[in-house]
Amino acid sequence: MAINKDFFKKVLNLNSLEGEPNAKSGDEAEAAPAPETVVCKGCKRTIAKDEFQRRLYVCPRCGRHMSFPPRERVLALADEGSFVEFDAGLVGKNILDFPGYDSKLDEMRDKTGEPEGVVTGRITISGCPTAIFAMNPDFIMGSMGAAVGEKIARLFDYATAERLPVIGFTVSGGARMHEGMLSLMQMAKVSGAVNRHSEAGGLYIAVLTDPTCGGVTASFAMQADILVAEPKALIAFAGPRVIEQTIHKKLPDGFQSAEFLLEHGFLDTIIPRQRQRAGLYRLLSLHRREDGSYGRA
Amino acid sequence: MAERKDLTAYERVLLARDKDRPTGMKFIDGLFTDFVELHGDRRYGDDPAVVGGIARLAGRPVTVICIEKGSDVREHIKRNFGMAHPEGYRKSLRLMRQAEKFGRPVICLVDTSGAYCGMGAEERGQGQAIAENIIGMLSLRTPTVSIITGEGGSGGALALACADRVWMLENAAYSVITPEGCASILWKDAEKKAEAAEALGLTAEKLAELGIVDRVIPEQSDDWDMTMSALRDALAGEVSKLCEYDEERLLAERYYKYRNMGVNGQDW
Ligand SMILES: [Zn+2]
Numbered sequence: 237m238a239i240n241k242d243f244f245k246k247v248l249n250l251n252s253l254e255g256e257p258n259a260k261s262g263d264e265a266e267a268a269p270a271p272e273t274v275v276c277k278g279c280k281r282t283i284a285k286d287e288f289q290r291r292l293y294v295c296p297r298c299g300r301h302m303s304f305p306p307r308e309r310v311l312a313l314a315d316e317g318s319f320v321e322f323d324a325g326l327v328g329k330n331i332l333d334f335p336g337y338d339s340k341l342d343e344m345r346d347k348t349g350e351p352e353g354v355v356t357g358r359i360t361i362s363g364c365p366t367a368i369f370a371m372n373p374d375f376i377m378g379s380m381g382a383a384v385g386e387k388i389a390r391l392f393d394y395a396t397a398e399r400l401p402v403i404g405f406t407v408s409g410g411a412r413m414h415e416g417m418l419s420l421m422q423m424a425k426v427s428g429a430v431n432r433h434s435e436a437g438g439l440y441i442a443v444l445t446d447p448t449c450g451g452v453t454a455s456f457a458m459q460a461d462i463l464v465a466e467p468k469a470l471i472a473f474a475g476p477r478v479i480e481q482t483i484h485k486k487l488p489d490g491f492q493s494a495e496f497l498l499e500h501g502f503l504d505t506i507i508p509r510q511r512q513r514a515g516l517y518r519l520l521s522l523h524r525r526e527d528g529s530y531g532r533a
Numbered sequence: 534m535a536e537r538k539d540l541t542a543y544e545r546v547l548l549a550r551d552k553d554r555p556t557g558m559k560f561i562d563g564l565f566t567d568f569v570e571l572h573g574d575r576r577y578g579d580d581p582a583v584v585g586g587i588a589r590l591a592g593r594p595v596t597v598i599c600i601e602k603g604s605d606v607r608e609h610i611k612r613n614f615g616m617a618h619p620e621g622y623r624k625s626l627r628l629m630r631q632a633e634k635f636g637r638p639v640i641c642l643v644d645t646s647g648a649y650c651g652m653g654a655e656e657r658g659q660g661q662a663i664a665e666n667i668i669g670m671l672s673l674r675t676p677t678v679s680i681i682t683g684e685g686g687s688g689g690a691l692a693l694a695c696a697d698r699v700w701m702l703e704n705a706a707y708s709v710i711t712p713e714g715c716a717s718i719l720w721k722d723a724e725k726k727a728e729a730a731e732a733l734g735l736t737a738e739k740l741a742e743l744g745i746v747d748r749v750i751p752e753q754s755d756d757w758d759m760t761m762s763a764l765r766d767a768l769a770g771e772v773s774k775l776c777e778y779d780e781e782r783l784l785a786e787r788y789y790k791y792r793n794m795g796v797n798g799q800d801w
Pocket of ligand 1: 276277278279280281295298299300
């Protein structure tokens with residue numbers, strides 16, 4: 237399938253961006269240490285990291301969709317060279333002087349190589365332009381701080397002005413407690429920007445990834461025109477642990493999975509990662525007029 | 534009792550949760566006349582944790598919505614301790630849309646430890662219901678005032694508090710997470726709840742300083758009649774003012790109010 241080949245090429249390009257050669261020469265191969273491996277969270281089998289990356293962080297054995305670093309995700313979706321990042325340097329401060337938050341931010345920046353918990357920008361997908369954001373599961377669990385909210389709100393404002401659609405990949409373990417109520421207020425802030433974009437006729441497609449919980453679910457993840465999810469993604473307001481603590485019962489298997497939400501009418505569709513580029517292109521193109529513009533005439 | 538201004542954040546949390554504090558319906562009694570309760574979300578059911586209807590505020594018809602915890606054991610259970618299900622949020626949005634149609638201002642009285650975390654609530658889309666309320670309030674073409682009267686528990690409170698004006702009683706507590714929850718998640722020690730309460734900045738005073746709360750309502754040391762009558766006057770005045778705004782100004786000011794949340798003090 238052409239789309240898939242394209243996809244793999246992208247990820248290989250991405251590796252080369254990171255300074256890793258696409259194909260190792262004999263000498264390098266000898267000198268290289270044992271290949272890095274990752275353990276699948278689904279089937280617990282060990283997978284070579286480069287194979288895993290090539291497969292967009294989907295387990296080749298059981299199909300488990302593991303967390304996908306947002307920059308790699310955006311690049312894998314974008315036409316080659318089309319990604320223009322916005323607000324790359326926009327970072328949050330410890331406004332409340334919350335104990336330990338400064339060092340937590342430093343630690344996260346070191347660990348992820350990203351300054352904040354979301355990547356935003358514009359791309360084209362097979363020639364269709366769109367604004368895009370992808371939240372970072374590894375940056376304090378995809379929590380909403382003021383900077384994350386600001387970057388996403390600015391993206392919607394940009395898309396409103398440029399009459400572009402927005403594709404948003406959500407992931408969140410909950411609020412960023414270190415920012416207290418400023419974190420909660422980001423739900424309202426982004427919702428306001430989503431509303432303006434929507435009232436101007438803008439298309440917003442949310443792709444809910446594992447896990448999308450708490451305030452993100454209770455705001456912009458659920459406010460899209462079209463709600464897509466990745467297979468088996470946990471999508472919840474209150475996560476399973478909180479519910480089990482409340483009701484003192486074990487939850488049934490698959491409760492709050494993407495499949496469960498689809499069955500209960502809260503999602504439009506589930507699209508596996510390998511088919512997202514094709515699927516999102518189709519949705520964009522169905523909203524695009526012949527002159528290339530989107531939305532209401 | 535210590536002077537109110539000297540209370541710690543956690544002492545205020547305890548006051549906000551105090552069993553003797555007036556619940557939502559007591560505020561409806563104290564602030565409005567001619568209240569007619571309207572039930573049901575027209576989708577699934579009627580959530581007793583959310584009480585709404587039409588009433589008069591200093592003579593003016595308004596739509597009133599409160600979260601009701603209940604004042605005795607039987608009522609606590611009936612009202613699910615003021616933890617709303619999706620039906621509660623859908624009822625409130627229905628009543629807000631009705632208010633918009635008839636040009637009535639909307640007053641929300643918020644007192645909840647949070648939206649209910651249970652299986653039924655999740656199955657019926659708790660997150661979706663709150664998300665729809667938030668965007669619904671932000672786009673509502675009629676004036677809105679929300680008052681945090683007791684506990685403002687995270688998203689379940691925000692769902693009724695995306696208003697033109699957000700007021701907060703002096704000893705109410707509005708927080709993204711309970712201090713106990715925060716302490717046990719971040720520091721693995723729920724006993725550090727007082728430190729967490731301080732760090733979270735959940736008091737009316739702190740939230741006013743952060744621009745999240747527009748006005749702090751003084752509590753007349755346990756004289757709730759006095760507190761309510763002062764609040765009623767202030768509320769009637771504010772609603773009259775907001776009713777003079779044209780729709781465009783109302784919506785634009787509301788948009789920028791929330792759009793600027795978290796911008797102060799940042800480098801961008
Ligand atoms: Zn696997």
